[in-house]
Amino acid sequence: MTTFSDSLKSWRKQRRFSQLDLALEAEVSSRHLSFLETGRAKPSREMVDRLGEALHLPLAVRNQMLTLAGFAARYPGRDWQDAQMAPIRAAIDHMLMRHDPYPGFALDRMWRVVRMNQSAQRLFGLLGVREGADLLEVSSSDLLPQVIVNWPEVAQHLALRLRTESAGRGGDARFDTVAEELTKAAGPSGTEDTPPVIPTIYRIGDQQLSLFSTIAQFGTAEDLSLDDLKIELFFPSDDASKEVLLGMAGAA
Numbered sequence: 233m234t235t236f237s238d239s240l241k242s243w244r245k246q247r248r249f250s251q252l253d254l255a256l257e258a259e260v261s262s263r264h265l266s267f268l269e270t271g272r273a274k275p276s277r278e279m280v281d282r283l284g285e286a287l288h289l290p291l292a293v294r295n296q297m298l299t300l301a302g303f304a305a306r307y308p309g310r311d312w313q314d315a316q317m318a319p320i321r322a323a324i325d326h327m328l329m330r331h332d333p334y335p336g337f338a339l340d341r342m343w344r345v346v347r348m349n350q351s352a353q354r355l356f357g358l359l360g361v362r363e364g365a366d367l368l369e370v371s372s373s374d375l376l377p378q379v380i381v382n383w384p385e386v387a388q389h390l391a392l393r394l395r396t397e398s399a400g401r402g403g404d405a406r407f408d409t410v411a412e413e414l415t416k417a418a419g420p421s422g423t424e425d426t427p428p429v430i431p432t433i434y435r436i437g438d439q440q441l442s443l444f445s446t447i448a449q450f451g452t453a454e455d456l457s458l459d460d461l462k463i464e465l466f467f468p469s470d471d472a473s474k475e476v477l478l479g480m481a482g483a484a
Contacts, residue, residue: 236300258286309456333481341460387418442469
């Protein structure tokens, strides 16, 4: 059975902190931290919060740490349709609508699509992606290599992104599995003429659409539903891609 001491020590090592480093970061004596890791001392609720902040733990993990220490979980996980989430939904919808005619969507922590703007519905609808779609399933399907021209580079980037998110949570078996599948499926990728950002180049009929993306997150999330929610906005990499997007919008 996992104890608070076990969990604290495990996360400290995952974050590559020495006991002294973590003690300094959390403003606690290294002796007391050592006692917490061996179970000779019990943490206060404030101490659990301070250690969670110092280790940059996800909210779900902080809840687990609080529970292991004998306290009630602090961070709720509201339903997306909860009334208190209305301002959040409105803010996301505002960002996505203002981004049209360029694609944009919002993903939850498990890469499920919770919101899409009209441009994203037009483009990613061609891949069968709708609100509620599981992008982990889409990423590991046989469809993407058929429609993404630079699939090896994109697959390697997706694999790295999944591994990074998994590591930030202390390991996620599904993310790691999909990342491994993508790495194997991608094969070697070229390294010459590397652009500033790696675009995803889609094959749309007899046209190509090159897009790169930016990702926004909530900086002061206090709810599990928002902790890892990402708003991904796509931009054309060149004038030809911009014209393709404008043409798709005009034809809608």
